[in-house]
Amino acid sequence: xxxFTNFGPPDPDSPAPDLPDPGQSGKKSxxxxxxxxxxxNVSIAFDGPPVLNDITFSVAPGETRIxxxxxGVGKSVLLKLCNGLLRPxxxxxxxxxxxxxxxxxxxxxxxxxxxxxxxQEGALFDSLTVRDNVAxxxxxxxxxxxxxxxxxxxxLSFVGLEETFSFFPASLSGGMRRxxxxxxxxxxxxxxxxxxxPTGGLDPVTSTTIIELIVKExxxxxxxxxxxxxxxxxxxxxxxxxxxxxxxxMIPFPNGETDPNTTFLMLEEGRLIFDGSLQDLLKSxxxxxxxxxx
Amino acid sequence: xxxxxxxxxxxxxxLTMQDYSVFAWRAFMNLYTEPRYxxxxxIQSDIIGVGSTAIVLLAGFxxxxxxALQSAATLSQFGATAVTGQFVGITMIRELGxxxxxxxxxxxxxxxxxxxxxxxxxxxQIDAMRALGVDPMRKLVTPRIxxxxxxxxxxxxxxxxxxxxxxxxxxxxxxxQDGTQYFSKAWESLRYPDIIQGLVKPxxxxxxxxxxxxxxxxxxxGGTQGVGRSTIxxxxxxxxxxxLVDFLLTRVLLAFFPPL
Numbered sequence: 001x002x003x004f005t006n007f008g009p010p011d012p013d014s015p016a017p018d019l020p021d022p023g024q025s026g027k028k029s030x031x032x033x034x035x036x037x038x039x040x041n042v043s044i045a046f047d048g049p050p051v052l053n054d055i056t057f058s059v060a061p062g063e064t065r066i067x068x069x070x071x072g073v074g075k076s077v078l079l080k081l082c083n084g085l086l087r088p089x090x091x092x093x094x095x096x097x098x099x100x101x102x103x104x105x106x107x108x109x110x111x112x113x114x115x116x117x118x119x120q121e122g123a124l125f126d127s128l129t130v131r132d133n134v135a136x137x138x139x140x141x142x143x144x145x146x147x148x149x150x151x152x153x154x155x156l157s158f159v160g161l162e163e164t165f166s167f168f169p170a171s172l173s174g175g176m177r178r179x180x181x182x183x184x185x186x187x188x189x190x191x192x193x194x195x196x197x198p199t200g201g202l203d204p205v206t207s208t209t210i211i212e213l214i215v216k217e218x219x220x221x222x223x224x225x226x227x228x229x230x231x232x233x234x235x236x237x238x239x240x241x242x243x244x245x246x247x248x249x250m251i252p253f254p255n256g257e258t259d260p261n262t263t264f265l266m267l268e269e270g271r272l273i274f275d276g277s278l279q280d281l282l283k284s285x286x287x288x289x290x291x292x293x294x
Numbered sequence: 295x296x297x298x299x300x301x302x303x304x305x306x307x308x309l310t311m312q313d314y315s316v317f318a319w320r321a322f323m324n325l326y327t328e329p330r331y332x333x334x335x336x337i338q339s340d341i342i343g344v345g346s347t348a349i350v351l352l353a354g355f356x357x358x359x360x361x362a363l364q365s366a367a368t369l370s371q372f373g374a375t376a377v378t379g380q381f382v383g384i385t386m387i388r389e390l391g392x393x394x395x396x397x398x399x400x401x402x403x404x405x406x407x408x409x410x411x412x413x414x415x416x417x418x419q420i421d422a423m424r425a426l427g428v429d430p431m432r433k434l435v436t437p438r439i440x441x442x443x444x445x446x447x448x449x450x451x452x453x454x455x456x457x458x459x460x461x462x463x464x465x466x467x468x469x470x471q472d473g474t475q476y477f478s479k480a481w482e483s484l485r486y487p488d489i490i491q492g493l494v495k496p497x498x499x500x501x502x503x504x505x506x507x508x509x510x511x512x513x514x515x516g517g518t519q520g521v522g523r524s525t526i527x528x529x530x531x532x533x534x535x536x537x538l539v540d541f542l543l544t545r546v547l548l549a550f551f552p553p554l
Contacts, residue, residue: 085421105429113427123422125414137426140329184426 034097035060036192036224037082042091042101044077051077053270055091059192062222062261066235068274068292069267075228076120078267079194082226083115084108096191113137116185116223117194122177124169124184130156131165134184155183159213175206182213193217193225199234211237212250218262219243232293238262239278266292313513317435318505324429324436334437342403342438343445347452349402350395354453357390358382358460366469376475382461383480387492391454393540396499399446400532404507407438408528411511412521420512435508443500450496487551495543499536506532 035058042055051074059065067075080086081093084100093101095111103111124133132139134155135148143151156162159179169177178198185193195214199207211234217223219242229235239262241250253259258278266274266281268288274281281289324330361382369375411434414420423430458480466473510528514520 080421083425085424109424109427109429112425115425117422117425119418119422119425121417123418125419125422126417136428140426140428 033061035094036063036096037226038092038094039078039081040092040094042081042088042093044081044086044088050089050270052081052088052267055272057265057272057275059224059226061224063224064218064238064259064262065226065265066238066262067226067228067265067267068230068232068235070230070292073267074270075230075267076196079117079196079226079228082192082194083112083117113188114191115194116188116190116192118178118181118185118196118198120196120200122169122174122181124177124180126169128168129165130161130167130169130172130180133169133180134187136184137188151187152183155187156180158186158216159183160209175202175209178202178206178210179213182210186217189221190223193223195225195227195229197228197230199229199231207231207234208237211241212243214238215241215250216243218259220245235264236278239264314505314509317431317509317512318501320431321435321439321505321508322501324432325440329432331433331437334433335441338438338441339445341406342399342442343448346399346402346445346449349398350449350453351456353394353398354386354391354456355460355463357394357453358386358457358462359464361385361390361457362461362464362469366465366471375469375471377479377483378461378465378469378471379458379476379479379481380483382476383458384483384488386457386461387454387484388488389492389540389544391457392450392492392495392499393536395446395450395453396496396503396536396540397533399442399449399499400503400507400536401529403442404503404528404532405525407504407507408511408514408524409521411508412514412524415512415514416517416521430512435505435512438508439501439504442504443497446496446500446503447493450493454492487547491544491547491551494547495540498539498543502535502539503532506535 038058039055042052043050044052055078057065067078069075077086081088082095084093084095084103084105088101091101092099096114098111100108100111124130125136128136131149131152134152135143138148138151153162153165156165159182161176161179161183164172164176164180169180172180182198198214199210202210214225214227215238218225218238227235227238237250239258240256241252242259243249244251260277263277264274264281265272266289273286274284274289276284282293284290362378365381366375366378369378369381411420414423414434420430423433458477461480462473462476465471465476507528510524510531514524516523
């Protein structure tokens with residue numbers, strides 16, 4: 001049985017999936033509660049004033065952090081710092097317990113294989129078919145073709161796009177491309193997921209489909225994640241809904257409850273101005289938070 | 295105040311040269327460590343080598359023809375039209391074959407590399423590749439450089455051969471001279487140092503074309519307009535560098551293999 005067969009709904013009698021092990025192989029263990037990602041006083045600038053200034057936060061195993069903020073505030077930059085695609089000017093970033101702020105690029109590649117990332121526009125390789133895009137990491141690992149086909153079909157089935165197996169990205173709609181990108185991020189069963197505005201520019205129906213996939217991954221596999229968005233409705237839906245495996249769809253928590261492991265961060269002009277739960281966010285008296293919410 | 299832009303431009307130039315040197319060195323050294331992407335090497339060899347054959351062949355043929363036309367007019371003043379074959383052969387093999395094929399391949403492939411990689415940068419495909427744990431330098435740059443070096447070597451031989459054939463065609467059909475004399479003179483006058491000179495140059499040109507094309511492609515900024523800018527910079531800089539390096543190499547090689 002391949003690791004990917006975990007993509008289906010969990011067996012109700014089986015124990016919940018384990019949490020990520022920051023140490024060795026990428027296999028999950030609930031024992032270690034060390035943060036998956038920890039930022040400490042991180043700052044970065046590009047030929048001008050700092051884009052991010054003195055950012056400190058962490059992501060615990062099984063936790064989903066929703067990063068809110070208006071466009072151009074540095075959300076995508078923060079996400080790219082998480083897996084070393086960008087280097088901070090100062091501060092410390094711990095990923096799976098390893099300091100990556102000054103780690104050489106060659107040493108970052110093995111760490112990055114443990115992270116799934118969904119880019120803003122999907123960032124699919126347009127010269128490759130959907131199958132080769134989704135299987136990109138497996139192809140690099142020289143996984144046999146038969147196994148690749150099986151796992152790609154399972155991943156595409158997870159996002160509801162089995163029929164696009166041999167299509168090229170150019171023939172897909174924006175929403176379909178985003179779902180293929182999600183399948184690519186999920187296929188190797190990552191220890192952490194990074195979503196960069198996964199619903200940006202999509203219609204409400206497609207956005208809900210994408211959010212449902214993210215909720216499904218969160219509740220089925222308990223994969224820690226950071227989700228960047230400026231759309232409040234998507235952020236609130238993530239927090240107020242759970243995935244019901246019985247109905248194979250997302251349903252609201254009863255009695256207005258929220259997911260305790262889904263919390264919020266908010267950026268304003270490169271500074272982290274909020275870190276807390278949905279309730280804390282709604283009660284916040286910070287004028288910027290209030291303006292953003294209203 | 296005018297000194298400020300000059301200073302900024304000078305610093306920018308030095309910085310670009312420094313970045314290019316580090317980039318080119320890394321791309322070259324990647325060949326000596328795992329992983330190596332041989333399938334990418336073969337794909338690029340097909341794109342660069344097979345794809346450029348027609349333009350190199352035509353450029354070589356007509357350049358040889360023009361050489362024969364021009365030289366025959368001058369040589370006839372000294373009653374030396376018999377050495378047209380020698381003139382065309384040596385000029386094509388030592389100089390024009392390598393430089394012309396280098397510039398033709400730069401026009402076709404440095405631009406395609408810069409625009410392809412530039413588009414990948416602006417659509418975040420390069421970041422996606424890095425995020426998936428694959429080094430774009432190893433996967434995209436190193437195979438292109440070695441494919442370009444090896445293919446330009448053979449393309450230069452094609453350009454040389456078709457240049458001499460083009461010169462022969464003009465000699466026989468337009469200048470109405472003896473074809474056997476043309477080809478035998480071209481063959482007799484050739485020495486190994488001429489061939490070595492002609493075949494060392496494409497190794498350097500191939501390296502320049504691919505490394506400059508990939509370098510400008512991967513440092514693309516500013517969306518689709520930036521892709522266009524990178525493409526222009528790649529073609530212009532690789533063409534100028536080919537001619538500059540050709541001059542330096544000729545100077546060095548002439549010291550090793552002085553003309554008779």
